[in-house]
Amino acid sequence: MAQPQLGPTPAFVAASWIALLAGASAFMIGLWNAGMQLNEKGYYFTILMYGLFAAVSLQKSVRDRAEGTLVSGLYFGLCWLSLALTMLLLTVGLINATLTLSEKGFYAMAFLLSLFGAVAVQKNVRDISAVKRANEQPGIQ
16 A cells, blocks of 8 residues: 655744745845835835746756756746846946945845745745545555
């Protein structure tokens, strides 16, 4: 008799969502309260959204390849390029910003926490889905 497949623990799922929400919320609250021009706020907000998309897309592509699902080299490369671009754009923006060093560090850390949380949430969603499919197969009790 086959053992049911186990997925991520509820604690890890909760921690992943908390990391994503804490990082993205802190970044956006920081932008809302910042004394920057609206176009600067838009720049940083766009980098956050693009970064979250790029991180999730890259995680999915890496996982697809690991599971044998075809992912074109072009798309895989674009995922890596997109993630690298978001980090480069954030770095250049923060270096040239008229913010204190602590504010720059705040935005960098909130951004990285958001990316980590997005990747972890995507992984959990995919793992939970795989576990459900595996446990619904006939013959598993």
